[in-house]
Amino acid sequence: MLLRRRFGLLDIFISACAIFLFLLCSILYGTRTENLSLPPLVQEVLPAGRCLCEYSTTFQCDTCLECAASQYPVLPSNATSDEDERWVFQYRRDANNYGLDEDQCQAAFPGLYEDIDRAKKYRGKRKVTEQDLSSFDLTKGMVRAMIFDGELYVLQTFMVDNVNRQKAVGALASIHRSIVTTHYREAIPNIEFVFSVEDLPAQPDKPIWTLARRAQDHNLWLIPDFGFWSWDMPQIGTYSEVATETMQRESIEPWDQKQEKLVWRGKITMAPKLRRALLEAARGKSWSDVGQVRWGDVDFKEQFLGPVDQCNYMFIAHAEGRSYSGSLKYRQLCRSVIVSHKLQWIQHYHYLLLSNGTNQNFVEVERDFSNLDEAMEDLLAHPEKAKRIADNNVEIFRERYLTAAAEACYWRTLFKAWKEISFEPLLYNGVEVGEKHKRTQKRGVRYETFMLYEHQRQMEYPKSE
Template sequence: MIYNGELYVIATRAQGEDNRRKIVATLSSISRALSASPDRTTIPNIEFILSVEDKIDDVNGVGHPIWAFSRKISEESAWLMPDFGFWAWGHWSNNIGPFGQAVDRVKTTETGLAFSDKERKLVWRGKLSFAPKLRRALLDAARNKSWGDVKELVWNRKTNFLTMEDHCRYMFIAHAEGRSYSGSLKYRQACRSVVIAHQLQYIQHYHYLLVSSGPHQNYVEVSRDFSDLPETMESLLHDLDAAERIANNSVSTFRERYLTPAAEACYWRALWNGWATVTPNVTSALESRINESGFEGGLRYESFMLLDSRDMLQFSFKDYEIWAT
């Protein structure tokens, strides 16, 4: 919950170190947005449930609207929030780090690198274990093509590995969804390159900004089975001026504006305000739950972050309250 401009945790139910990292990153993003608010007194008091799972289908025992990283068009009860990678993304096999740091590495890589100097190929690296049919279609469409540098990534052996910033040395970067959405899209959009994506099934909080045609086009859309990818690539390679315009539009829309910490904080505030307009006023209920020890019905974010991993994944403020008093 958010109460008097501060973030509290009432309960958690999750499994595994990967989910713990996502919980930490998401709550940290919310806390940063709260700290960036010009006037915390204007922030509504709200209670909410958020999910760090890849799919809404993975959430068990929740029968009411939740906040999620992505959803299908039909899943209208899910409210979209920025995914955990906007804070940081890293584990034993992949240490991309804070999103802002990843963008800085991209900018350094592209310093002095004109679009015309980039490799005139389509690059993609990814695991086939996520959405194997979809991603194999991408590999098949680019196989034996002079413009293709599309390869399966084997994490444990680092086979075909490229850093995120290495992708920016190519004019064209392919994007394919994974188990649901793919959090790698925002990193690809950090490059001054043309992102080529199939028709997306899952949407994230900023996907309404994707423009596939016209003077403000900022990416290229192909069919979900990539059957028209060869034709699309030939057209783009034939008109590099148009391709560069798309790449420039992508940078100005995403890297320089809407995928910045300031825009993310603005989105969080809009989410809180929108949520407050359609959910009950919880102020009186929260105040009635304050017990004699002064706890406001939840554990402050700062204290929650000091819990060990096991307690963080299976936390109940009711149990903590009994122990604390």
């Protein structure tokens, strides 16, 4: 009897291990394979992961857009008399003006700074201290930097590969550009900060500058992503270059010549359950040109559609990746209708996304795309509505909130807000203000010098010295 009981317990243990191993292998296969068809059992056990809509975020910022539409004119800071012409943001003249002053920035881009205000209010009277920034080690994709007397210094980096390095260098370049293009360099405050260029914030409970956050990540401060400088990807490059090519394309292929289909290209393994749901919802539909890209395939170029080529379609689908997806800002350059699931990850300008009302600038569907067909049939049945949404998308994003001027304004507003809740940084180690110091005691290296370093030296500064 005792022997039989022991064998029974052993059998149960072995069976449990076998089931666990099977489930694990099924999940690994389901999340890593690029095959469109999955066995039904694998589909059942595939975890929802970031397909859950528990933390989906919807913003209502109609008042921000109304303020932008009826902008109150401001007197330029360099005006010499009351007779000088009062300034109002004009896309053709001001889109690439990195040097707008503070009043112009506030007047031109209402609603752009909502997340900065949120982060500052959450911090309240709890100052970010030097100890706060030193209390954690830098993880993949992080850079510690400082602005002092209007100059940018790199203090510490941790980049494990060249992709990380490129993203970090792009972010640093954008920061530096926003500093050197201001007319009042002395107005840039002395600040010290840590930013991350990783999709997933490794330490969301720390006061770190990041590319995206979830609604519950209260300590994170949002920054424009590296792509606003440049992105070393096929048919992308600098953001302004893509914008120019988009407008050139649409000048010869206007709205009424676009294909009346929904387009999407992407890698499904970046968010398997979410992106597979998109492919499944669009499968076999007359309005669908939705497909994946397998970067390893020999015919990958035939699968791939660059951001400008996607502007040939009236409708462009959007799906998040590991966290946010950096492709959204390129899609918003097109005079097309962006169709997106409910977003979980927030970027710095997402407060301007509106899914209803007269200012609607995109179409929102469920996170599992269960009502995608219904949404597409509605858009196709009401072409005037689709055109209005596409026009709003261009007016709000391409021609205002995703311009170079808006990006520079956001950075400088961030610098000012961060100064209000953080400590006064020191340029020299181990000395008090007013004391004599040696050159070797200076902290970090100027941005201009850092950019001259070899790639490996940039990866883990100053350890690579």
